[in-house]
Amino acid sequence: MGAIDEQVAAIEEEIRSTAYNKATQGHIGRLKAKLAALRIEREKRAKGKGGGVGYSVRKSGHATVGLVGYPSVGKSTLLTRITGAQSEAAAYDFTTVSIIPGMLRYAGASIQILDMPGLVPGASKGRGRGREVLSVVRSVDLILFLIDPEHTLFRALVDELEGSGVRVNARPPRIAINQGERGGLTISSTVKLTHLAGGLATDIAREFGLHNGTIVFREDATADQLIDALAANRVYVPAILAVNKGDLLSSAEVEKLRQKMRPFEATFVSARTGAGIETLVRRIAEALQFIRIYVKPPGKPPDREEPVILRKGQKVADLLNRLPEELAAAFKAAQVWGRSARFPGQTVGREHGLSDEDVVTVVVYRGGRPAE
Ligand SMILES: Nc1nc2c(ncn2[C@@H]2O[C@H](COP(=O)(O)OP(=O)(O)O)[C@@H](O)[C@H]2O)c(=O)[nH]1
Ligand SMILES: [Mg+2]
Numbered sequence: 369m370g371a372i373d374e375q376v377a378a379i380e381e382e383i384r385s386t387a388y389n390k391a392t393q394g395h396i397g398r399l400k401a402k403l404a405a406l407r408i409e410r411e412k413r414a415k416g417k418g419g420g421v422g423y424s425v426r427k428s429g430h431a432t433v434g435l436v437g438y439p440s441v442g443k444s445t446l447l448t449r450i451t452g453a454q455s456e457a458a459a460y461d462f463t464t465v466s467i468i469p470g471m472l473r474y475a476g477a478s479i480q481i482l483d484m485p486g487l488v489p490g491a492s493k494g495r496g497r498g499r500e501v502l503s504v505v506r507s508v509d510l511i512l513f514l515i516d517p518e519h520t521l522f523r524a525l526v527d528e529l530e531g532s533g534v535r536v537n538a539r540p541p542r543i544a545i546n547q548g549e550r551g552g553l554t555i556s557s558t559v560k561l562t563h564l565a566g567g568l569a570t571d572i573a574r575e576f577g578l579h580n581g582t583i584v585f586r587e588d589a590t591a592d593q594l595i596d597a598l599a600a601n602r603v604y605v606p607a608i609l610a611v612n613k614g615d616l617l618s619s620a621e622v623e624k625l626r627q628k629m630r631p632f633e634a635t636f637v638s639a640r641t642g643a644g645i646e647t648l649v650r651r652i653a654e655a656l657q658f659i660r661i662y663v664k665p666p667g668k669p670p671d672r673e674e675p676v677i678l679r680k681g682q683k684v685a686d687l688l689n690r691l692p693e694e695l696a697a698a699f700k701a702a703q704v705w706g707r708s709a710r711f712p713g714q715t716v717g718r719e720h721g722l723s724d725e726d727v728v729t730v731v732v733y734r735g736g737r738p739a740e
Contacts, residue, residue: 397591439486
């Protein structure tokens with residue numbers, strides 16, 4: 369263990385052994401900030417040594433889903449079941465030594481599914497190829513947690529992800545941070561801050577080297593949220609949960625597990641028999657929030673046969689990325705009919721956010737290139 373590992377372990381132990389209450393919350397907040405700053409430092413050093421380099425996985429399709437679970441829960445079998453991809457599946461641990469991609473097609477969308485080595489406790493510290501797996505998880509659009517009746521402690525998986533800066537089913541904190549040159553640190557808020565009394569916010573900021581600038585709170589943030597905002601390497605990834613090997617469970621056992629997994633809405637499947645797979649595939653697609661955009665050439669009806677598939681929150685600019693280059697290059701404006709339009713045929717720019725089933729006409733500069 370290096371010096372940083374020892375400091376990290378010592379602080380983790382102190383946090384574990386300190387009861388959380390009004391009297392200790394400041395102390396714990398400061399410890400957590402120190403811990404987060406140390407972990408970032410450790411990552412930096414691991415990368416410097418070439419140790420923290422992730423797999424590079426070529427993304428393809430409209431979205432990418434990462435299968436995350438302990439070894440032997442059936443990740444490879446599930447991948448084969450839903451995508452037909454041959455991922456080596458065997459009855460012992462660590463069969464998957466690299467990341468196997470498969471492609472699932474659903475309602476016109478192509479969904480890339482990545483089978484990854486099973487996560488083991490300590491993954492975020494590098495055990496069992498943990499760092500590589502976690503670096504891939506950072507880039508996926510959706511995490512599919514997979515457990516089986518023998519490995520139900522999936523909260524430990526969530527903890528591993530959290531330890532490496534992945535935030536599951538959370539949104540970024542509403543905290544705006546600006547680094548300044550001098551003049552000290554100004555902290556303001558639009559709501560009453562109940563978790564960061566007694567100069568705690570300033571102390572946490574200091575751990576991250578922020579001595580000058582402004583922090584504006586737009587919500588009653590906790591110390592953890594402020595740390596996340598300061599750490600700046602956090603990713604926010606949605607996740608769903610499936611329980612595999614449902615064929616081994618009685619319906620009473622299914623009910624019991626279902627309760628235990630709350631607030632996650634578990635989908636029960638059997639990769640072996642195929643039971644529940646249709647429901648799972650539908651839930652994957654729903655969680656990815658695809659939208660269909662019908663492109664309408666000027667003076668012609670919209671192409672309803674082959675919509676362009678985008679994701680909720682995407683814009684005209686994202687649509688242009690998917691259209692022929694000449695069309696995108698000559699873009700002047702877009703006309704939109706549908707839910708995102710204030711009135712039918714509204715003229716909008718690249719930054720306009722699109723909605724499911726919008727009809728869009730790309731208006732181009734005459735001669736195929738910008739005027740002037
Ligand atoms: N009973 C049962 N066994 C399964 C199911 N899915 C996978 N298995 C078995 O579980 C073992 C581990 O499967 P594998 O796909 O290699 O797990 P991975 O390590 O998570 O990729 C293999 O023996 C599979 O045949 C299932 O739905 N039901
Ligand atoms: Mg496997």
